[in-house]
Amino acid sequence: MEFYRAHVLVCGGSPCVAAGCRAVRDEIIRSVAEAGIAREVRVIETGCLGPCDSGPVMVVYPEGTVYSHVTVGDAREIVDEHLVKGRPVDRLRHKGEIPAISKDADRRSHYFDIQKRIVLANVGIIDPDSIDEYIARDGYLAAGTALTQMTPAQVIETLKKSGLRGRGGAAFPTGLKLEFTARASADQKYIICNADEGEPGTFKDRLILEGDPHRVIEGMIIMGYATGATRGFIYIRGEYYASIQRVERGIQQAREMGLLGNDIFGSGFGFDIEVKQGAGAYVCGEETALIESMEGKRGEPRVKPPYPGTSGLWGKPTVVNNVETIANIAPIVANGPDWFRQFGTASSPGTKVYTLTGNVNNKGLIEVPMGITLRQVIYEVGGGIPGGRRFKMAQTGGTAGGCLSEAHLDIPMDYESLQQAGSALGSGALLIIDDSHCVVDVAATLLHFFEHESCGQCTPCREGTHRLSQIVGKIQHLQASESDIRLARELAGMMRSSSLCALGQSVSVPLFTIFDHFSDEILAHLEGRCPAGVC
């Protein structure tokens, strides 16, 4: 066994890959070898470390010193100064707070106490390409326990008791969903992991998969056992090349260890997984459109019912769950439902992974308990609004989520509280907007997105998104009147009740919250002025 005096963890999440982390990693490996310390220093590529807009990011342990915006030239300096001479390079230290994993003693603050990592427990810590590192963190123990010591009904009961609800948008209780499929009798059942993630500003599922693919594979094995499904699919956007590669490597490693395939853990249960690549349409994240796309057809949503739980892929009972939902399953089975219920609120137990973006100091990937307030997320985890500007709006839940104002800063971030405010947790995107932006401009961007992504199958959504986009454009050009607002409300309300899928149904969510929570600003536009000076 090798012992190392220092570990260098270079973030290999896709935002850092785009920022050039692979060249930095290679330079560190080269410099470490040249300095003759290759047997003392281990360089590992990990998943996302958190501050994704500051890449390439890396951490040097045991100190836990975090470096960001590291260039190839800096890499050599870090090796010469920090790893050879033991002097951390202050110039390159990350200036903001680091989500979760940093043990940088000088920088530890309340910020770390608010975060709780269940889903991201291994992300940024282990080498995601190494099944051994996952196993060293008790990986596959939950699958082993479930398959050898629990009945499928006990697994489902555990998940039901935990109160875990879907993290992909609709918040459906996960245990109940598995139970529907477990009860269906069929010669073949399927598990699908929905890793489509096509909403702008949403990248949590991608970083979960890239940072800890075995966690998702393990969750799917448990789901297969619980429901009697023997085949699983991970549906990933074709553009997410790093995720696809990492997941495929993980599947291969699990197969080689006998954790996928026949007779897993000698239990008699067999399960295997393959990756399906999506072609990149937002609507293909909708579960029935995803199934159509997997069947080789146009990605258009189906009429529900029947639901996939009883009639899904190729007409067979199919469970479709979000990546983050699935990543919660192994920890719940390993630690029990009461452990899970310690975090979050009574009706929204556990944590939530967000991608925190926009006008906030600490942007990136975070995981916090359900129920902490929007103010805490923005000011404590996010480090506040840059440039001394004022907070204006937070869009929770991605494009189809609601827009909250200053009056909602103390709202707990959980399913019920956000629903009461007309919003949702949705996809986990959390967009923070300061007072230099105009809410009508935001609405116009959102409407343009919906218009572009509507699959066109049903008239209310196809025509409605187009008309709404025109009306919001009119408000933006300071040419609208009260009757246009009334018409927009009528149209969006009609789309909510008559559209075939949640894309058309949810256009009203951001639109109505903007109309309701920012009515002064809308009124100003009707009077011919844009208070933010944008339109």
Ligand SMILES: Cc1cc2nc3c(=O)[nH]c(=O)nc-3n(C[C@H](O)[C@H](O)[C@H](O)COP(=O)(O)O)c2cc1C
């Ligand atoms: C237009 C549209 C896009 C969606 N995109 C996604 C997605 O990318 N990932 C996801 O998990 N769920 C997405 N959903 C929700 C899925 O239909 C489904 O509810 C979810 O995958 C169920 O998993 P969960 O119970 O774990 O949340 C989308 C829904 C709609 C209407």
Ligand code: SF4
């Ligand atoms: S609501 Fe929109 S996206 Fe959904 S099926 Fe109808 S046209 Fe397609």
Ligand code: FES
């Ligand atoms: S991808 Fe590198 S910090 Fe998130």
